[in-house]
Amino acid sequence: MSVSVHCPLMRRLQAPRPTDIIAGDSMDQLPNLGREQEMLLEMGLKSMDELFEDIPEDVRRVDPLPLRDPQSEEGILADAHRLLGANIHLDSRPSFLSAGLARNFVPSMVPMLATRGEFLTSYTPYQPEVSQGMLQAMWEFQTMISELVALPVANVSMYDASTAAAEAITCAVRVRSKRAEQPNTVYVSEKVPPHRMSVIRNYTQGVGIKLVQMPHTSSGLLDLEAASKAKGSCAVYVEQPNAFGIIDEGLMRLRGIIGDSTSLIVGVDAVSLGVLEAPGNWGADIVVGEGQPFGIGPTGGGPIYGIFACTKDYLRLMPGRIVGQSKDSDGEIAYTLTLSTREQHIRRHRATSNICSNETLIALMGAMHMALLGPEGLERLAMRTAAAAQETMEAVLGIDGVELLFPSTPIFREFAIRLPISSEAALERMDRHGVTGGFDLSRWWGAMNNALLIGCDERTSMDDIRKLSESLEKAIKEGSH
Amino acid sequence: MTTLFGFNGAPSSGWSQPVPIREDPLSGIPMSARRASLPRWPRASEPELVRHYTLLSQRNFGIDTGFYPLGSCTMKHNPRLNERIVQMPGIDRIHPLQPDHQVQGLLSIYYEMQEMLAICAGMDAVTLQPVAGAQGEFTAIRCIQEYHRSNDQAHRDKVIVPDSAHGTNPASASMCGYDIIEIPSGQDGRIDLEALKSAVGDDTAAMMITNPSTLGVFERDIAEAASIVHEAGGQMYYDGANFNAILGKTDPGRMGFDAVHYNLHKTFSQPHGGGGPGSGPIGVKSHLSEFLPSPLAARRERDENDPLGVDDGYWYFWEEPGSTIGKVQQWNGNAGAVVRAWAFYRRYGHELERMSEHAVLNANYLRHKITKPASIGNQAGAFTEGAPASVVKHEFTLNMTPLKEQNGVTAKDVAKRLLDYGYMAPTLYFPQIVPECLMFEPTETESKEVLDKFATDFLEILSEDADTLKTAPHTTFVKRVDEVLAARQLILKYPFE
Numbered sequence: 016m017s018v019s020v021h022c023p024l025m026r027r028l029q030a031p032r033p034t035d036i037i038a039g040d041s042m043d044q045l046p047n048l049g050r051e052q053e054m055l056l057e058m059g060l061k062s063m064d065e066l067f068e069d070i071p072e073d074v075r076r077v078d079p080l081p082l083r084d085p086q087s088e089e090g091i092l093a094d095a096h097r098l099l100g101a102n103i104h105l106d107s108r109p110s111f112l113s114a115g116l117a118r119n120f121v122p123s124m125v126p127m128l129a130t131r132g133e134f135l136t137s138y139t140p141y142q143p144e145v146s147q148g149m150l151q152a153m154w155e156f157q158t159m160i161s162e163l164v165a166l167p168v169a170n171v172s173m174y175d176a177s178t179a180a181a182e183a184i185t186c187a188v189r190v191r192s193k194r195a196e197q198p199n200t201v202y203v204s205e206k207v208p209p210h211r212m213s214v215i216r217n218y219t220q221g222v223g224i225k226l227v228q229m230p231h232t233s234s235g236l237l238d239l240e241a242a243s244k245a246k247g248s249c250a251v252y253v254e255q256p257n258a259f260g261i262i263d264e265g266l267m268r269l270r271g272i273i274g275d276s277t278s279l280i281v282g283v284d285a286v287s288l289g290v291l292e293a294p295g296n297w298g299a300d301i302v303v304g305e306g307q308p309f310g311i312g313p314t315g316g317g318p319i320y321g322i323f324a325c326t327k328d329y330l331r332l333m334p335g336r337i338v339g340q341s342k343d344s345d346g347e348i349a350y351t352l353t354l355s356t357r358e359q360h361i362r363r364h365r366a367t368s369n370i371c372s373n374e375t376l377i378a379l380m381g382a383m384h385m386a387l388l389g390p391e392g393l394e395r396l397a398m399r400t401a402a403a404a405q406e407t408m409e410a411v412l413g414i415d416g417v418e419l420l421f422p423s424t425p426i427f428r429e430f431a432i433r434l435p436i437s438s439e440a441a442l443e444r445m446d447r448h449g450v451t452g453g454f455d456l457s458r459w460w461g462a463m464n465n466a467l468l469i470g471c472d473e474r475t476s477m478d479d480i481r482k483l484s485e486s487l488e489k490a491i492k493e494g495s496h
Numbered sequence: 497m498t499t500l501f502g503f504n505g506a507p508s509s510g511w512s513q514p515v516p517i518r519e520d521p522l523s524g525i526p527m528s529a530r531r532a533s534l535p536r537w538p539r540a541s542e543p544e545l546v547r548h549y550t551l552l553s554q555r556n557f558g559i560d561t562g563f564y565p566l567g568s569c570t571m572k573h574n575p576r577l578n579e580r581i582v583q584m585p586g587i588d589r590i591h592p593l594q595p596d597h598q599v600q601g602l603l604s605i606y607y608e609m610q611e612m613l614a615i616c617a618g619m620d621a622v623t624l625q626p627v628a629g630a631q632g633e634f635t636a637i638r639c640i641q642e643y644h645r646s647n648d649q650a651h652r653d654k655v656i657v658p659d660s661a662h663g664t665n666p667a668s669a670s671m672c673g674y675d676i677i678e679i680p681s682g683q684d685g686r687i688d689l690e691a692l693k694s695a696v697g698d699d700t701a702a703m704m705i706t707n708p709s710t711l712g713v714f715e716r717d718i719a720e721a722a723s724i725v726h727e728a729g730g731q732m733y734y735d736g737a738n739f740n741a742i743l744g745k746t747d748p749g750r751m752g753f754d755a756v757h758y759n760l761h762k763t764f765s766q767p768h769g770g771g772g773p774g775s776g777p778i779g780v781k782s783h784l785s786e787f788l789p790s791p792l793a794a795r796r797e798r799d800e801n802d803p804l805g806v807d808d809g810y811w812y813f814w815e816e817p818g819s820t821i822g823k824v825q826q827w828n829g830n831a832g833a834v835v836r837a838w839a840f841y842r843r844y845g846h847e848l849e850r851m852s853e854h855a856v857l858n859a860n861y862l863r864h865k866i867t868k869p870a871s872i873g874n875q876a877g878a879f880t881e882g883a884p885a886s887v888v889k890h891e892f893t894l895n896m897t898p899l900k901e902q903n904g905v906t907a908k909d910v911a912k913r914l915l916d917y918g919y920m921a922p923t924l925y926f927p928q929i930v931p932e933c934l935m936f937e938p939t940e941t942e943s944k945e946v947l948d949k950f951a952t953d954f955l956e957i958l959s960e961d962a963d964t965l966k967t968a969p970h971t972t973f974v975k976r977v978d979e980v981l982a983a984r985q986l987i988l989k990y991p992f993e
Contacts (some may be wrong), residue, residue: 044573044843045854046943054857054944058864065888066856067745069714074750082612085845088577095839099586101806105800106589114593115826120514122544126583132560136574139771141566142921143979144912144972147769148556152549155500158989159719162535168988171771174627177826185671213822217638221673233991238660242814260924264529290522314582315602316592316827318773318962330986341982344967355980358789359630364666364676371664371926372628372776373762376769386500386545390534391507399514402521446595454593473514 019253028492038344043088083209106311110451110478111407113429113470115176115208116319117286117308120474121380122387125310129380138337143351144343150350154338156382163288163385164302170335172306172378173321173370177211179303180252180282181218182334182368186200187250187278187301188224188365190330194276196247196316198226203252205236205281206259209459214438215252234311235421235431237265243272250278255294256287258430259421259468260404270298278329285322287427289397302323308472309388310380320374320381327470331357334368336375397472400428403475410484411469417490420466427487429470431456436491438467444490450482497551501990503540523612537991555973556770557920563946566754567712567863567891568924570664570740570762572855574842576601577760578836582914587835594826596813600805602831605838606793609777616848617736617756617777624786625829629737632666632757632776638821639780639787640702640731641672642754646819648654649729652701655813656725657685660711660927665704665735674701681929682807685711685883687721700730706738707751708889710927710935711882712859714742722752731755731784739763741890744849748779752941764837766830775833790820813879854940855890858947863892863940865951878902882930891937893930900932903962907932910957912976913968918952919936 032048047054051063053324059065086094112118129135133148140146153171158238160169173179184201192198203215207227218294219226228239230243237253245251256262270279281294283304294302307319325333331354339353359366408430410415416435430444434441438455445452456466503748507626522530540548564571586691596603610622628630637655644652655669656677666676679695686709696703703725705746706713717723722732734748734756740763746755760766760775768774780788790813797812805811814828844851867881882893896907911921911934923935938947957965969976 034597045576045850045940047854047857047940049817050944051853051857054861057915058860060860063853063857066536066853066860069644069716069885069887070742070746071716074719074746076744076746076750078742079529080561080846080848081615082846082848083842085847086842088575088843091577091839091842092581094601094842095581095584095835098601098604098806099581099584099835101604102586103594103598104585104589105594106585107592110591116591118589118591122542128546128549128553130579131550131553131557132554134557135767135769136560136564136571138555138564138566138569138768138920142557142911142915144974145557145915145920145975146770146970148554148912148972149891149894151497151499151555152552153770154988155990159503160535161989165535173827174631177823178631179976193906210823210826214824214826217822217824218671221638221671222672245902262525262529265698267529288531288535290525290531291529292536296532297761299532312588314588315590315599315831317830319823327592337988339886339982340987341978341985345975347974349974349977351977351979351982351989353986355978359663359667361663362667364670365662366667366670368626369630369634370665371630371668372768372774373772374627375771375773376767377773383549384539385656386503386538386548386979387542388537389507389539390537391539393537394534398521401525402517405520405521405524408524425529426526432745442595446598451594451598458593472693473699475517476515477517488527489610491514 021230036482054267056144077425096100103306105451108449108451109482111450111453111469111471111483113306114468116313118465118472118474119308121312121384123382124387125383128383129376134376134379140352145350147350147478151337152379152382154340154350157338159382159385160322160324163285163293164283165293166302166325167327168330169324170333170337173316173323173335173410174374174376175319175321176282176305177214179321179323180211181215183301184215184219184220184224184250184252184305186305186329186333187365188279189280190329191249199223200227201250201252202227202229202245202248203256204229205255206231207254208258218426221464224308230414235261235424236265237267239265244267245277246274248277248367250280252280254282255283256427260426262291262425262427277370284428286397286400288343290401301329304358304405306381309384318377320377332367334370335373341367398431400471401472403464403471404428404430407469407483409477410480410489412492414484414488429468431466431468434467434491441467441487441490443492445486448486448489450486452487497555500538500548500695501988503544504869505539505541512967515789518685534841562920563920563942563950564920565922565936565938566920567937568737568926569767569923570937571855572939573764573941574767575763575840578839581839582832582835587832597803601813603793604806605810605835607795607812609834609838610793613758613777614779615742616747617779618747620782621785621788622777622779623792624777624834625825626757626776626778627756627825627830628772628774628778629759629823630664630668632778633664633735635673635789635824636733636755636757636778637672637702639667639784640733642787642819642821643784644701652729654699655701656695656703658948660685660709660929661704661706661711662735662737663902667707669704682883684740685709685713685929686715689717689720689724692721692724695729696724696728698729700725700728702731702733704735706735708738708741711893712887712888712891713883720750730973736761738890741852743852745852760837765840766833766836772835773830779836784820787819787821787823790816792817793804817911851940858938858940858942859888859890859892862936862947862951863888865947866954882933891935894934895930896932896934899958905962905965907934909932909965909968915967915969916971919950938989
């Protein structure tokens with residue numbers, strides 16, 4: 016077994032005793048500290064131990080936890096600065112790493128308002144009478160997502176794009192399987208990134224769903240001829256732009272190819288929909304994607320939020336929470352969670368999903384960001400991103416030995432190039448120049464040794480592009496050893 | 497209140513424009529793929545939106561605005577330090593695919609959290625990848641499933657859950673393809689060992705259970721239950737929703753569990769944020785650790801050629817477990833939640849058990865204040881206790897059936913009336929085994945004064961006239977909301993037309 020993370024249970028975690036501890040300092044979270052006896056006495060008890068007497072002795076812990084000493088707020092903050100300060104963050108240098116997340120700019124209003132205590136410290140709005148703020152904000156979020164993808168229904172978020180895709184697939188199978196010529200069968204583009212595929216496999220493997228890979232042509236596009244085999248299956252899952260950043264116009268004809276009885280599920284780059292036609296307008300039944308570019312930084316991969324939107328046919332079998340407009344007993348407009356009979360707390364093992372906690376607060380940040388952009392701001396954001404990608408592509412193609420992996424395909428945020436050296440070596444060398452040059456595609460597909468995925472965003476500057484080009488050129492000149 | 501879609505200013509309003517980078521930004525994108533019309537998002541400026549969202553926030557109830565005794569949800573105070581830390585670029589501006597040497601600080605925090613959580617639960621290995629409690633359950637059941645398959649036990653297709661379990665338990669097991677066997681609880685709300693004995697067999701894959709139970713009562717027969725399941729060849733799964741009650745006092749490892757999930761958004765104070773984000777790491781015993789999701793944070797002694805890293809003598813790296821189930825979230829979990837939980841843990845260190853002591857102290861105190869006067873006062877007979885027990889753990893339940901029989905006032909009516917008094921309602925109608933159930937969990941971060949006042953107000957409500965309760969709430973942002981109408985009219989977005 017290769018796991019080397021065994022925990023030495025009886026050993027204290029490594030820290031020496033901090034010097035900044037004042038006794039009781041770390042206990043400022045407990046209002047009743049020092050009043051235990053008073054409270055116990057009122058209950059007719061003598062000691063705290065009596066409160067735990069119901070734990071049988073053979074399972075009781077007697078030793079103190081072998082953990083480090085308590086720290087003061089000041090001490091923790093200093094450690095956080097020291098540890099997180101040891102990370103090299105994306106904004107500290109030119110960075111072209113995207114691969115599913117965006118190095119976005121989040122307007123200052125967003126974190127400041129979303130972390131207001133009334134939002135931050137509330138639970139799922141089970142009591143609508145005192146939760147109108149979050150409920151209305153989520154109803155507005157649903158509206159903006161619905162408008163973005165051109166589908167009538169959206170939920171208040173999934174965990175991320177991959178779980179949204181996975182649950183879209185199980186949802187489509189629930190809706191389609193009974194009448195499908197290929198029951199329990201879903202066709203998935205072979206170029207879905209492997210980590211997302213892994214999530215999809217985990218979510219589908221136990222419930223009898225058969226996943227069939229859909230081939231791509233040598234130009235990186237979905238093989239539309241082969242795609243016709245998906246006709247009669249429960250669903251097709253494709254991504255636009257795809258994992259190589261390619262805008263695949265052929266996908267817009269998929270609906271005609273797979274027929275009306277197979278669900279079309281499309282994964283999107285949410286920002287791209289500022290310039291690209293919304294999948295709901297070319298036949299998608301369900302649209303999923305990463306909401307992260309709207310609302311929050313990449314945050315080490317989470318918390319982020321997944322978008323899930325669909326047509327009304329899927330409404331009663333979809334996962335996640337939904338807010339509906341209603342009225343109160345005075346006839347005033349009010350909002351409330353609705354259609355909860357789909358959910359686990361009511362339907363238990365027959366629920367449409369196990370999802371309970373979702374990513375509401377991050378979706379709220381997304382809503383604020385989207386509202387601040389407005390329609391034209393969204394378009395400008397998308398145009399600026401596309402322009403940066405185009406400009407970067409033209410610049411690196413001027414370097415000797417660099418060529419496009421898939422020539423003459425349109426791109427949005429990212430593009431894949433082939434290098435004369437391994438992309439791993441190139442990235443290492445560029446890293447030493449202070450440039451994060453992109454993503455080594457061989458980490459996803461082992462055979463793509465020399466393939467590099469370069470990603471851009473609205474913040475990619477001409478200076479960044481110049482530094483990337485110089486660095487890449489230098490890395491290549493060092494040769495392949 | 498007006499909605500966002502009432503804002504219809506100039507197209508230039510909103511986000512400040514970035515510096516253009518080229519004349520023809522869309523030269524690479526074919527016309528046929530372009531969007532015909534833009535989404536009907538609002539057109540608003542920052543001042544308008546700041547006011548909109550501030551007003552919305554004022555129509556929302558959080559821990560910060562009042563007592564939140566929502567049972568099973570552990571609504572404790574969320575320290576502001578944690579919010580300050582996650583705004584640092586060393587977490588906010590980190591991409592999960594960055595190479596190890598760029599994220600030594602984050603890796604070291606992951607490693608420390610994996611070890612700390614393993615110690616607290618008596619487990620051998622921990623993954624921080626699952627992003628919610630339900631996803632933790634799902635992940636653990638997936639690991640157990642692969643464990644059985646690798647031992648030629650793939651025929652085990654049943655998961656046992658008590659009827660008092662959280663709904664996510666059966667839903668998560670069901671998503672892995674398991675059939676669910678629900679066993680009834682005993683009269684006192686505890687496991688019925690006889691029912692368990694007759695439920696286990698050669699087809700048992702696992703049992704999922706929380707302890708203390710959802711009634712707030714410690715399952716004293718837990719070790720015996722574990723051996724019944726183990727003897728049948730099944731695995732024991734611990735739902736960590738109620739971990740706040742026992743941390744440092746006992747642990748799932750001692751009780752005989754093989755796998756456990758933690759709710760960092762309950763026990764370790766990641767804010768609930770109106771429904772999420774959460775974080776649901778899982779811990780497992782060594783026989784399950786090779787199946788954990790990938791990657792885990794690992795470390796080795798730092799050698800001379802390594803960069804300094806975080807200067808603690810170690811080099812940290814991501815590592816794939818040998819027979820990993822792969823991924824349950826696309827990246828490395830909710831890193832922001834992990835960092836918050838890390839800051840919370842650092843405050844307590846080895847004194848984490850004080851947290852549990854005070855959670856249990858507060859729950860027993862509130863229970864005492866509510867049940868004791870009722871037995872002697874004029875509210876006698878309005879409720880009974882959900883489960884008889886000399887002490888409870890972090891939460892307790894009341895059965896409001898007597899009140900309903902007296903004057904038709906339901907548990908829901910009482911809950912709604914509490915809103916008028918400035919409290920969040922307790923958890924309602926859960927667990928389902930207690931009729932007309934109200935479930936209270938005060939947490940360790942409420943003062944004695946708050947608990948005293950709440951008990952007084954609660955008892956006062958029970959003596960109010962039935963009409964006042966049945967039409968409650970009266971002083972909230974809106975009056976009682978018609979949930980049936982919402983489901984009937986299904987207005988799920990702004991009606992632009």
